[in-house]
Amino acid sequence: MVSFDHRDPGTDEDVWAAVLRRDLPSLDLDVDRIVVVAAHPDDETLGAAGLLATATARGIPIDLVVVTDGERSHPDSPTHSPATLGLVRRRELREAMSIVGVENESLFLGLPDGGTDDHRDAIARALQRAIDRAPADRVLVLSPWRGDGHRDHRVVGEVVEQVCAQRGIRCRSFPIWLWHWGGPDDVPWPHAERLRLDAAARDAKARALEAHVSQLLPLSAAPGDEPTVHARMRSHFARDSEVFFAPRPAPGPVPGAVAPTPDSASGTDAATAPSGEEPPAAPTVGPEYFDDMYARHDDPWGFDSRWYEERKRAVLLAALPRSRYRAAFEAGCSTGALTAHLAERCDRVLAVDLALAALDRARRRLRGRDHVELRRAMLPDDWPEETFDLVVLSEVAYYWGAGDLDRGLTAAVASLRADGHLVACHWRHAVAEYPRDGDSVGAALAARSDLVRLVRHEEEDFALEVYGLSGARSVAAEAGLVP
Structure with missing residues (x-):
């Protein structure tokens, strides 16, 4: 599922501080609406909470789609079952989004943590519906970076880029684990943009990150309950800016995705699963x-x-x-x-x-x-x-x-x-x-x-x-x- 070990010390933040002094284009936030697709609860906080706080302060509405519940963040935990951990992580996300000012209810898809590759159609359809729910001329879609070294991040990033390319919508991705396993040579600098964060946005991001207790602190003293985001990793998210990547050349067609139709524009999903494939479970009634x-x-x-x-x-x-x-x-x-x-x-x-x-x-x-x-x-x-x-x-x-x-x-x-x-x-x-x-x-x-x-x-x-x-x-x- 990942190409790194989160327990490793990782790249020191001083390395990144030195290279991030370079000039980067500013991320354009002159938009009418933002849609965020997170692979797991806390992706949106780690990678983009400063942007979200900045956007809500400007009155920009935000919709959040959460693909999995991150229930496998502690697969060897003796104290928390995956179902219990998924419940905890949903609560943490809701608290974090309240802190940064996101008022709209998040849409939880409940797809398997680590198994998103088998559910690309469901992710694509959910994003299509989220885009159509409140149409706006200038929409920005955010997601984890597909080069982040985590399978779920790759899948979600690829699907988002494909849907947005098909729909002609601007999208940007945010790295998370790159800062842990990577170095300056791993960054696609020609595609990088920066958003400077004011003091209020930095404070909101810090407090939102604190809400994800299950990831920052041990679940218990028992082996298997160690934090997934240790202090050294966490230091990458205390910066005065956030980095985003523009998409590379457009990927191929979107599995199961459809262009806007009268049905999809009204919120009805006009796409169907391919023949012989079981459609994804229907979402909770809202x-x-x-x-x-x-x-x-x-x-x-x-x-x-x-x-x-x-x-x-x-x-x-x-x-x-x-x-x-x-x-x-x-x-x-x-x-x-x-x-x-x-x-x-x-x-x-x-x-x-x-x-x-x-x-x-x-x-x-x-x-x-x-x-x-x-x-x-x-x-x-x-x-x-x-x-x-x-x-x-x-x-x-x-x-x-x-x-x-x-x-x-x-x-x-x-x-x-x-x-x-x-x-x-x-x-x-x-x-x-x-x-x-x-x-x-x-x-x-x-x-x-x-x-x-x-x-x-x-x-x-x-x-x-x-x-x-x-x-x-x-x-x-x-x-x-x-x-």
């Missing part, structure tokens, strides 16, 4: 879908008007193994129809949703119930840090695409107390806008070795399951009715 639903309907899914929903809630509540819980977390609470019933059986309820309109309606419904807290959250990225003895996933997990389902279930299990229960209830029929159906959610839960299933209720229309952690006991066993 907030735009829900905002539109709540803008057009007071009760989009009939939670308050349909007997089906009322009955399903009753089945879920009856399936809870305990009459009362100390603390519950409800993911995707919508307008609070189920939340109100959970509040009657829990000492505290934290309920979240990504739609502000839904939360406004939930607050009106739950007014006066001080033990209920409502928050806006994008799951699984914004999973709360607290622990609970009841976690409820009701009609939410089939919205999670790509790797988000695994990350969401991992976060849910991690937030359970030792005696806690996880409830999953999902519609079983396929919906065109959803990346999966309820049965695939059930299969993912059943495949987890860290859960024990206590309840399984299946109908033609929905499936309901209750899980506990290893050692969990049935209702009768907890009541002492059976050994």
Whole structure:
């Protein structure tokens, strides 16, 4: 995957400081919009956080596409699984982007870390959609440099250059690992440009870099948990400028990419995978879908008007193994129809949703119930840090695409107390806008070795399951009715 060892001391920053005194053309930031395609969370911070801070200070909107979650940054870690590490790195990226002023939600593709070469079409299509999402005459696309010595950086850089050449869009790449393994003779100086950073941009970059704790500091004292960006490597990113490379002569055609059409301009992906190739997993459903639903309907899914929903809630509540819980977390609470019933059986309820309109309606419904807290959250990225003895996933997990389902279930299990229960209830029929159906959610839960299933209720229309952690006991066993 890489042609260097990140543990090596690497090139001293003094070597680079000497050669970077040379005159380089200035990077032109007179643009209407910037799209950044990062191979891993932290690429954009290491290579271009100063540019991003400069752009946001000038009011230039920025969209960020993150190809992988960097879940293999510590392949020998005894304390962090790849799924857990991917969750951590997403959170770190969101914090870093907030520091440099990027307001738009990042698009996480969740493709395999180290396996991007098998997903060039998916990357190309994601970039096409990002470019078309908010058309502008003067767009700049940024990505890691394809000569950086890292396979994922090469693949992403190549795809970006190909798409931009086809679309006639200006792109630039930023080196990261070049500064570690390379020397002055490895730099394509004829293609190099420089962006000078003012004091505010340098400060924002330094603080954004601090957000990537999992990469800068040891995960633990155990072997395999060492930092991936050591202090000597980190010194390359404390400069008063950033270096970018213009593309070399245009590469070949883009696999799976298409020129703008009425479909692609409206956000519909007109490209299809080549014959015999499985298309990439659909992405997680974003907030735009829900905002539109709540803008057009007071009760989009009939939670308050349909007997089906009322009955399903009753089945879920009856399936809870305990009459009362100390603390519950409800993911995707919508307008609070189920939340109100959970509040009657829990000492505290934290309920979240990504739609502000839904939360406004939930607050009106739950007014006066001080033990209920409502928050806006994008799951699984914004999973709360607290622990609970009841976690409820009701009609939410089939919205999670790509790797988000695994990350969401991992976060849910991690937030359970030792005696806690996880409830999953999902519609079983396929919906065109959803990346999966309820049965695939059930299969993912059943495949987890860290859960024990206590309840399984299946109908033609929905499936309901209750899980506990290893050692969990049935209702009768907890009541002492059976050994």
